[in-house]
Amino acid sequence: MDDVNASSRESTTLATAAPTMRTIDLRGQKLSWAQLRAVVPRQSPQSLDQAEQTVRGIIDDVRSRGAQALREYAGRFDHVEQDRIRVDSSQIRRAVEELDPAVRHGLESAIERCRAFATAQRPPDAEVEVAPGAKLVHRWTPVARVGLYVPGGLAVYPSSVVMNVVPAQAAGVDSVVLCTPPQAEFGGLPHPTILAAAGLLGVDEVWAIGGAQALAAMAYGVTDDRTGDVLDPVQTITGPGNMFVATAKRLLRSVVGVDAEAGTTEIAVIADETTDPRFVAADLISQAEHDPAAGSVLITHVPEVAEAVAEAIGELAVQARHSERISTALSGPQSGVVLTDDLEASISAADAYAAEHLEIHTADPRQVAARVRNAGAIFVGPYSPVPLGDYAAGSNHVLPTGGSAVHAQGLCTTSFMKAVQVIEYTQEALSVLQDDIVALAEAENLPSHGVAVEIRGNQTRNGEG
Template sequence: MRVIDLRGQDLSWAQLRAAVPRQTPQSLNQAEATVRAIIEDVQARGPAALREYAGRFDRVEQDRIKVDAAAIQDAVHQLDPAVRHGLESAIARCRAFAAAQRPADAEVEVAPGAKLVHRWTPVARVGLYVPGGLAVYPSSVVMNVVPAQAAGVDSVVLCTPPQAEFGGLPHPTILAAAGLLGVDEVWAIGGAQALAAMAHGVSDPDHGDTLEAVQTITGPGNIFVATAKRLLRSVVGVDAEAGTTEIAVIADHTAQADYVAADLISQAEHDPDAGSVLITHQPDVADRVAAAVARMAPQARHAERIKTALEGPQSGVILTESLDASIQAADAYAAEHLEIHTDNAWEVAARVRNAGAIFVGPYSPVPLGDYAAGSNHVLPTGGSAVHAQGLCTTSFMKAVQVIEYTQEALGALQTDIVALAEAENLPNHGVAVTVRAAAATGGEG
């Protein structure tokens, strides 16, 4: 891992943001023409287009696109008991945390007779995407479905690619996770075409199936899925255009080198472009962690992938002047996952402003959050944690502002409203108030 020595430098915020390691972002523009054509094709040809893409991208000759409810239940019954136990444990903890995130409505009387309400309401129908490919992500089913259900969403649909290995059905572990969560509407559709189908809706008259359009779409995916989200933002709400995973670790002399090394390696095994960053003000800590990485990484199952990630420009060791400077560097990096391996770790964590999720202490590794902690693993990447947050219950809710004024309360603001309306050259805004005052006094409107 390369070393970035920030000691002895007085960097501005912008300079610090530029100095920390960063993944080279994939250009969504490169995929835009392809994805735009797919979206338009799905709109125009519906199920015929979806079956064509299933053959082209998934090597599946598809008949019925919607997954029969019986297949979902079969997958639940055939699920490995250990995997089922793990999923059920994760679901229970995620439900507890998601329920606690549900916000209360707020009501205030700003003046006598002037009532304002900030009312939270769930989105009516959401679409969740779970990718296929070489990996299987039942944990992503949990992370997307649970907060939607906690928000009170009426209707949830899940799209995931068909698999030739399983006769054109999605991976059975994905189906089983959906079944355990009570999701009975699953469509075997992958990629950008899945997002197009959920955003615009698709009818398959040959089988009497209809995928009703959704209002919000969430879930991870490749560059084509991210591009589809960008292009469909004017049609539906979407979560973040997620990038490759990343981890940063703030460490001092109390850190166990093997723990830190294992955690850096665990994220590097995701992808050759994954980012693993160590931040420390103590060079001997950096040396101990580097030695542990050098010993452990070559023995890992995905050693070549890990080596590429750790040696890439997106990874490295940041040396700082002090713990305060390490916290500043971590804020500038704004990691998707941030671990704190320091003395008084909770106090350090409380000072961090920018991170998708913070893992405090030696026994809170990132994989805990990936699977079973109860937190959500759909988190902002690429430094976007300076302004974005992870998926949570409110991701599937929206606030409605409700206003009620009495006649007297409106009358008390008549002069102010008329003055502001005239200042903006919108006099009829003022008339909408004065007509009521005139009616109240028996005058003409």
């Protein structure tokens, strides 16, 4: 799930016709993995390069000028003049008190299910005695302080507050800070529904900072000389965002831990002749609604299905509230229909695309889902649409994008944890390995390593142990 930076604004170009998705016909071709990766729809590399130059400048500016730079970016991107950048706790409490009861019920339902899943994800410590007196422990510990980013711009994302905060709490994180863009409509404060979600979860450190500048502030820390507020640096940053936020994560990896490049949203659907075209069309549209750069991809070996989905998109997209945004996204190079020879080829294409969200609309969706290796989250069958995961399924919607699901996973409890290896040997257990360690140390031309073991063996033999 994603949004655009607060600086982005919806296109003013009117959609004059139903969106047309381009077709990539792979039938009759035997493509390698690398070739498949190259032909599936993606965002323009040129856009990503331009984003990196912009983001690098923002990070350097925030690091050197701190709160002054943050206020200037708030004026430029969010069109607000900020006095206090940190949100007062009274504003959070007020947002909870004024929250619409129906929205509160929805958030509390999402929190309950997400917490159940996140708690189950917490791994147990592992302990093994590899030999008598030789004990090893793989101990999981939470990160001390984390920074959570919740986007804003074309939409409001209280659900992203839930998705970030709940697994951090399940991991046992001591300190949580949340950054989200200021809104001119609300006097420079974040959207009240986002503040209310934070309040429901007990988060009282919220800063009104958006975009790449928020990630820089959390990574390096900021002292606001005007108010005396201090944003202490964090050890890990998580949360979705557009290409600028994803790029900031990439550039800050050497400073803080990050979850994944959860950038502009994307969906892929594997479909066969059993598919309900309106279901698929509605789901492709639902993700296109996020952002003009969102990716929506249909993968099928049945041309008639592609035609039926296109017809349904034409019917549904023009009726949507954000039809212009949807049309731009579906017509862009990051979206399209991929035609394959058979279901096996569709699975290969989906693995190469490595979607943030992958829906399976086939005769045996469980069997197909079990064969997919690369996806942030897999939605099995016609009644498990992506919006279910966006809000209330209990799964997490902060997921890897841009093909990074080949090596990255979605946000979960272990994203806020790290493992410490604990080694404990007795004198006798060490002496068993003494000759082996000395031999390896000599082979690596690091003889003092061997001496560090031998001196303990000599101590034992001399009766000093």
